[in-house]
Amino acid sequence: xxxxxxxxxxxxxxxxxxxxxxxxxxxxxxxxxxxxxxxxxxxxxxxxxxxxxxxxxxxxxxxxxxxxxx
Numbered sequence: 001x002x003x004x005x006x007x008x009x010x011x012x013x014x015x016x017x018x019x020x021x022x023x024x025x026x027x028x029x030x031x032x033x034x035x036x037x038x039x040x041x042x043x044x045x046x047x048x049x050x051x052x053x054x055x056x057x058x059x060x061x062x063x064x065x066x067x068x069x070x
Contacts, residue, residue, distance in 0.1 A: 010023070011023055011024040012024065015027055
């Protein structure tokens with residue numbers, strides 16, 4: 001009985017959950033792909049926030065005259 005628990009499923013074996021799919025399609029997906037997708041989403045959200053809320057400093061002009069002079 002212990003040997004049945006120790007055996008490792010191959011990528012092309014049927015999944016242990018009984019879905020009928022191959023293990024690699026059902027539960028064999030690596031977590032790296034999952035984290036990569038969330039990293040892309042996070043960076044995109046940060047980029048959009050920066051784009052909408054970034055306020056550049058006003059440009060400094062070389063105009064030395066006062067506003068009331070003609």
